[in-house]
Amino acid sequence: xxxxxxxxxxxxxxxxxxxxxxxxVALLDTVRHGDHLDVEAIASGVRDRVGHVSLQAxxxxxxxxxxxxxxxxxxxxxxxxxxxxxxxxxxxxxxxxSCGAVADVDCAVGHAPCxxxxxxxxxxxxxxxxxxxxxxxxxxxxxxA
Ligand SMILES: [Zn+2]
Ligand SMILES: [Zn+2]
Numbered sequence: 065x066x067x068x069x070x071x072x073x074x075x076x077x078x079x080x081x082x083x084x085x086x087x088x089v090a091l092l093d094t095v096r097h098g099d100h101l102d103v104e105a106i107a108s109g110v111r112d113r114v115g116h117v118s119l120q121a122x123x124x125x126x127x128x129x130x131x132x133x134x135x136x137x138x139x140x141x142x143x144x145x146x147x148x149x150x151x152x153x154x155x156x157x158x159x160x161x162s163c164g165a166v167a168d169v170d171c172a173v174g175h176a177p178c179x180x181x182x183x184x185x186x187x188x189x190x191x192x193x194x195x196x197x198x199x200x201x202x203x204x205x206x207x208x209a
Contacts, residue, residue, distance in 0.1 A: 080132040090114045091125045095135050096149030100157070100166040106147060140166070140195055154178055154191055160200035169196060 071079065073089045082088065087110060094109030095101060101109070107122045126147060129135040133152070139145045140159045146166055154176035156169040171178035177192040 076134065077129075080129075080134055082128055082132055082134075085125075086114045087117045087121060088125050088129065090117075091122065092129060092134060092149070095129075095147050098148075100138065100146040100148050102144045102146055138166070138195075140164075140197075154193075156194040156196065158196040158198060160203055161197055162199050162203035165200045165202075167200075169194075 073092050074084045077084045077088055077092065090110045090113035091106060094106050094113065098105065098109065103119070103122060103126065106126065107117065107119055110117050110122060126135065126137070130137045130147070135147050135149060136151045137145050137147055138157055140157070143159070143164050150168065154171055156171065158167050158169050159165070177189050179192040179194065181189060181192075
């Protein structure tokens with residue numbers, strides 16, 4: 065028995081029905097290795113890997129990869145959108161009000177939706193998105209020091 069081979073990033077793009085370009089491969093790798101990166105950080109990661117890519121191209125690629133479900137976009141109120149490669153598990157986020165640091169928070173029950181709406185208004189709900197707000201350890205320390 066041979067273990068199933070992990071698909072390459074290019075194969076994943078193709079499997080999601082996307083055109084494979086060096087910039088898209090670099091972008092997906094950058095998002096997956098990063099930690100809730102914003103567009104600027106992703107653009108610089110892509111440029112480190114493949115050379116100059118316009119910000120517009122980065123936006124377009126992010127849009128395509130998000131629509132295909134390979135990348136998840138989170139948008140805490142008042143802060144720029146962040147992107148991550150951890151998709152499909154309906155995890156939540158905790159955001160620092162002070163510095164904007166973002167961390168993952170797992171679901172209470174581990175599958176979507178992990179919260180039950182008091183009234184579903186007849187919708188078929190498949191996801192619940194929660195953002196916890198507070199201060200990260202660094203910011204709480206600075207504040208009390
Ligand atoms: Zn902070
Ligand atoms: Zn996350």
